[in-house]
Amino acid sequence: MSSVLRLMSTITAPLSSKCPSSLLNPIRRRSPPAAPFRRSLVVAAASSGFANENREYVIVGGGNSAGYAARTFVEHGMANGKLCIVSKEAVAPYERPALTKGYLFPPDKKPARLPGFHTCVGSGGDRQTPEWYEEQGIEVLYQDPVTGLDTQTQTLTTSSGKLLKYGSLIISTGCAAVRFPEKIGGNLPGVHYIRDIADADLLVSSLEKAQKVVVIGGGYIGMEVTAAAVGWNLDTTIVFPEDHVMPRLFTPSLARKYEELYSENGIKFLKGVKIDKVEAGSDGRVASVVLGNGSIIEADTVIVGIGAKPVVSPFETVGLNTTVGGIQVDSLFRTSVPSIFAIGDVAAFPLKMYDRISRVEHVDHARKSAQHCVRALLTAHTHPYDYLPYFYSRVFEYEGSTRKVWWQFYGDNVGDAIEVGNFDPKIATFWVDSESRLKGIFLESGSPEEFGLLPRLARWQPVVDKEKLKNASSVEDALDIATSSLQVPL
Ligand SMILES: Cc1cc2nc3c(=O)[nH]c(=O)nc-3n(C[C@H](O)[C@H](O)[C@H](O)COP(=O)(O)OP(=O)(O)OC[C@H]3O[C@@H](n4cnc5c(N)ncnc54)[C@H](O)[C@@H]3O)c2cc1C
Numbered sequence: 001m002s003s004v005l006r007l008m009s010t011i012t013a014p015l016s017s018k019c020p021s022s023l024l025n026p027i028r029r030r031s032p033p034a035a036p037f038r039r040s041l042v043v044a045a046a047s048s049g050f051a052n053e054n055r056e057y058v059i060v061g062g063g064n065s066a067g068y069a070a071r072t073f074v075e076h077g078m079a080n081g082k083l084c085i086v087s088k089e090a091v092a093p094y095e096r097p098a099l100t101k102g103y104l105f106p107p108d109k110k111p112a113r114l115p116g117f118h119t120c121v122g123s124g125g126d127r128q129t130p131e132w133y134e135e136q137g138i139e140v141l142y143q144d145p146v147t148g149l150d151t152q153t154q155t156l157t158t159s160s161g162k163l164l165k166y167g168s169l170i171i172s173t174g175c176a177a178v179r180f181p182e183k184i185g186g187n188l189p190g191v192h193y194i195r196d197i198a199d200a201d202l203l204v205s206s207l208e209k210a211q212k213v214v215v216i217g218g219g220y221i222g223m224e225v226t227a228a229a230v231g232w233n234l235d236t237t238i239v240f241p242e243d244h245v246m247p248r249l250f251t252p253s254l255a256r257k258y259e260e261l262y263s264e265n266g267i268k269f270l271k272g273v274k275i276d277k278v279e280a281g282s283d284g285r286v287a288s289v290v291l292g293n294g295s296i297i298e299a300d301t302v303i304v305g306i307g308a309k310p311v312v313s314p315f316e317t318v319g320l321n322t323t324v325g326g327i328q329v330d331s332l333f334r335t336s337v338p339s340i341f342a343i344g345d346v347a348a349f350p351l352k353m354y355d356r357i358s359r360v361e362h363v364d365h366a367r368k369s370a371q372h373c374v375r376a377l378l379t380a381h382t383h384p385y386d387y388l389p390y391f392y393s394r395v396f397e398y399e400g401s402t403r404k405v406w407w408q409f410y411g412d413n414v415g416d417a418i419e420v421g422n423f424d425p426k427i428a429t430f431w432v433d434s435e436s437r438l439k440g441i442f443l444e445s446g447s448p449e450e451f452g453l454l455p456r457l458a459r460w461q462p463v464v465d466k467e468k469l470k471n472a473s474s475v476e477d478a479l480d481i482a483t484s485s486l487q488v489p490l
């Protein structure tokens with residue numbers, strides 16, 4: 001599998017070959033969504049609030065992108081009495097990244113709790129508490145997932161039996177954790193998956209009495225939760241099938257630096273192994289993990305982070321294109337059905353810079369796609385979404401930790417990888433293609449100024465001297481070499 005495919009968990013169809021013409025020429029194909037209907041609903045909403053069943057704008061999903069979409073509706077003065085959010089969760093939208101970071105700090109290190117991290121605090125915006133939604137006149141239906149959609153009558157059905165008629169619909173249902181099947185112990189008490197705050201609460205209650213933890217999966221969740229378990233002083237083992245952590249993004253050499261740091265913190269690694277099953281003890285709770293090679297690891301708590309899949313149900317049956325994995329949209333987040341949009345993790349969108357259709361399962365895209373979609377919907381602007389991929393992580397952040405880790409990555413991890421620095425604490429990797437263009441940059445422990453260079457470099461893709469970069473004396477030197485190749489002012 002190419003590294004491009006691995007990095008994005010994406011569909012990598014070149015736009016020109018596989019994208020339907022509606023995606024390539026969205027503006028010619030369709031007029032702005034359902035404008036006359038929208039106007040009639042404004043009148044209905046203004047005169048009767050939410051008493052009647054018509055909602056002008058409905059967002060399905062109460063996660064990261066929903067919170068940012070709500071903020072954008074408010075900024076345009078289009079929320080009050082017009083916007084409804086239908087959520088499966090019991091709480092208002094929050095910054096999901098906190099769940100495997102501040103939320104898992106040990107009890108004596110001031111763990112993050114709501115209302116502290118409601119959107120949009122992660123990007124310096126307002127803390128949108130449930131009261132904020134009320135004050136803005138936004139209707140939020142909690143714990144009432146959407147179960148059906150009729151596109152002819154523009155009506156949603158919820159699990160409690162509500163019928164919600166919409167003018168424009170934004171689908172922001174995100175992803176769900178991939179689970180192990182029940183028959184191999186995937187649902188045993190003490191086996192955890194982390195997607196939402198209810199999952200994180202369950203995990204914390206297990207960690208409070210845990211001694212032996214096994215983390216399955218060497219991706220984002222695996223790396224962040226394993227580091228969190230160190231803060232709780234738990235006997236922790238991480239198990240995954242590949243030969244190094246973060247295989248979709250890290251080079252083997254970069255991964256080794258993080259693995260060494262984790263080992264110094266007492267974490268044990270079992271690499272290149274598959275899981276056979278998870279077994280219960282006499283009390284019915286998880287007691288061990290059986291590996292494909294027959295060995296058994298004792299565990300009272302197991303955390304599974306083996307990937308996520310887009311939540312397309314119940315929308316896959318109503319004519320939306322879900323053959324690409326998520327819900328396919330154009331550069332303004334319009335689906336193939338008029339007046340229906342999709343944003344965030346669930347949306348398969350044209351990644352203009354690299355000329356392919358992608359899904360991105362990271363919060364920066366969740367935020368930006370929400371803002372872009374709502375602005376396009378409300379102002380009828382037609383600028384195509386032109387996203388620069390940005391991923392990051394932070395671990396060992398809690399007070400008293402001996403070594404904090406924080407990295408950022410921008411761009412595309414294709415071409416030759418050139419590593420600079422010794423992880424003391426900085427290290428950088430530059431991905432350079434066959435035409436010597438800088439395509440992607442990873443930086444650990446940079447200063448704010450250094451991190452600030454990354455998006456500009458990844459966006460402008462300067463032609464760099466690979467030999468000079470390889471011989472750079474430090475991360476600072478390498479960044480100087482790369483930025484001096486930029487043809488545009490910084
Ligand atoms: C534990 C964790 C840590 C993360 N950390 C980072 C990080 O450090 N950096 C980073 O860049 N990204 C991170 N991510 C990824 C980031 O959180 C997601 O990309 C982002 O949350 C996507 O936003 P979204 O709105 O598309 O989906 P979500 O935030 O997942 O929201 C989807 C919402 O839809 C709801 N829903 C689903 N189905 C229905 C239905 N039928 N009816 C009603 N509601 C429904 C869900 O309950 C949820 O509330 C993390 C993800 C997780 C799980």
Ligand SMILES: NC(=O)c1ccc[n+]([C@@H]2O[C@H](COP(=O)([O-])OP(=O)(O)OC[C@H]3O[C@@H](n4cnc5c(N)ncnc54)[C@H](O)[C@@H]3O)[C@@H](O)[C@H]2O)c1
Pocket residue numbers: 100175216217218219220221222224239240241242246247274275304305306307308361362363391392393394
């Ligand atoms: N900092 C961040 O951006 C961040 C942090 C946490 C979560 N997330 C998001 O949450 C979602 C889930 O994260 P994740 O870490 O589960 O996914 P991931 O794709 O990052 O990693 C999955 C890992 O599980 C392993 N794996 C797959 N199948 C397995 C199996 N059968 N047995 C054992 N291991 C197996 C893979 O080898 C891989 O290392 C993703 O969308 C991710 O982007 C992001």
Ligand SMILES: O=C1O[C@H]([C@@H](O)CO)C(O)=C1O
Pocket residue numbers: 095097098099101102116117121122123363
């Ligand atoms: O983007 C983020 O938002 C939360 C937190 O900053 C909110 O306070 C978090 O941990 C992130 O990485």
